Amino acid sequence: MTFFTRHRRKFALAFGFIFGFAAVSAFAFSAFKTRLLDFQARKAADQTSRELIRRKFDQNQTDADITAAALVGPATEPVLAKLPVERVTAELQANQSVKTKKELWSELKMTTVARAVSVVYVLSVLVFFTRLQLNLLGRENYIQSVKDMIDTDGDVDMQDITDETNRRFLTFSWWLLSHGHDKIIHLVNEATQSTFSSLTPKTELTFDTLEDLMSQVHDKIDIKTHILSIVLPSEDEEYVVLTANPTERELDQETEAKIKKRVRVLLDEAKDLTESPDGAFVIDRLISEGSRMLLSNLYQSLYSVDAESVKLASILAGIARQAHEMVITKYNNQYLSGMNSIPELNTFSAIVYSLR
Template identity: 20%
Template sequence: MFSFRSLWSRHKKKVFVTLGIAGSGYFLYKLYDAHKRRLDEVAVELAAEREHDERIKAQMQYHFETIQRIADTTTLPRAMHYLSNRINEELNLSVLTEILKQGKDVMTLPEKLELWDKLKVLSFTKMVLSLWSVTMISLFVRVQVNILGRHLYIDIARSQESSPLIEEATFTDQDDEQNFLAKADYLASHGLPALIFNMQAAAAEILKNKQLKDVFNSSILHETVVQILYTFMSMGRPHHWIEYLMAEDAKLPSLTPSMSSNNLILADGSKFDQLMKEAHSVLSSDEFTHVVEVSLKTVVNAIVNDIFVEQSGSGTPSSSIALVKLVPRIAQTSQVILDEPTTNQFVQTIKSIQDVELFFTILYANASTV
């Protein structure tokens, strides 16, 4: 007993130090173990989030590509077919050409010149109007399907929460969505008369000093077409051309900022009203104006090149041609511009423009924020 007390007395400090070190070590081990488990949990959570994000991105990409295919294969061909028929009805050049053929031996020279002058103006009017209309309807339809695609994507995402109210609302919105897509026909059914009138006025202004005997090369033709477009686009107030694509009442009031995105939504109103307002906002934006300018410039270049290559018949651009011989080719080109979209080289050219691709990618990505 004495020896134990003596031993304890001599070594108790060492024992306490050892126990303290051991306790500290155990505490640090437990702390490290808990920290390691938390790091493992965080790593698993981050991996799950990355997998979820990748899955969402893949779904969005698939949905985006599907939406573009719908525009290319369904909505745009239907709108283009109707537009082509209406333009050919309103600007039927065969009447003038038939009069010229039948009266070539009986008409006086002044009468022939007057008819040729009318044919000159109307041929340029139809060609420039066709290239403008096809460019705008191609872009407008893609704006529509991307806006609608975003709404459908959001509805699908929310419906996964199995809310009966959401399912009922989605069901009710189908008529509004169909009506929204049907507005792609507004240009052909309502906007065309005013468009023809103003485009013809622009063409007459630019062509008034150009004689049938004047020699045109690709540069002169390019400049002439650009001048007609510029004169037309400069008429009226800024963005006046939107009125050919959408009714004036698409500019609806009572807007409030969306809490979930940077878009504007209607505080009170139907789904159709909201879709129309969003489409009008996109068409009024500086970004869309830039896309329109780039697209028109690209299409004009392609058309002028096509006209002079076809005119030469040798696969290379011809150097020059008298305007009187160029007018029939101008008239023929109008129909080529209005061809079915899947085989229409100009529609495909618009679709492949880098700025156009980027614009619609950004439009869909920004609009897809729930």
């Protein structure tokens, strides 16, 4: 009897175990491979989704920067008109009007400083609120587009609702452009008057002294308390905005109700975020950046050539020039670029975009 014959039962069991193990292993490997491929597919889909969101977010920020640049003119023109540096300068040079030279110099001093500071505040709030609006809408539109892909059986055209909601919510920037500057000018005028009133055109200021005076002005401006009334109307006043920019077509009752509900949610969120600690911090950083750039440019133009002190009259001329630099409406507005580039603004925008 051969060795194989004597141990055929053991070989049979061994081969059975080996082939059984191989079969189970093959099945397990196949299942593992399927799960691995499924995981990789889900991971790839997740990465694609995150990349899409990132691209949409980046595009949102670009759109906000372009929008803010387009609104610089409408936002700052009222400031220039209500703080008429050019008119006071012309009256002073003409040396003919009813006011004395001393009175005209005093007025020129206040309007020049108040104009530049007011424009810094207006630009800061404009950049902040434009980013807030577009990121709230960007997030809501993305969420709605996902919902629309899932539910395609609705009998209401959701794109119409989305478009009209966007239009109405963006319309509320009209409040800042038409009313917000009044509160800013009032606050800045008071702070400027109490800080610069004792200075004469011949007063010589070192750069450190000028920096300290400007800092005092900013410290006296309580923007946080008034910020909400600067960027948005109260709920009782919202009709003013919507009446000034009425809907272009009649809407059925159901569609109108849905739009009003969505606009209400957006407005309430905008108010909460504007008054939030994060919102207040970003606005403060924007103002600080604009003020820093103003002082830096004044230093370069007035103090960089070994000038220890400069007469206030020359400083006022430099401030007037910088105010005009701030209101350049094209994309080479260095103040707007500087504000748009602060990292805190992008961080806040990401928070807004990712809420919910």
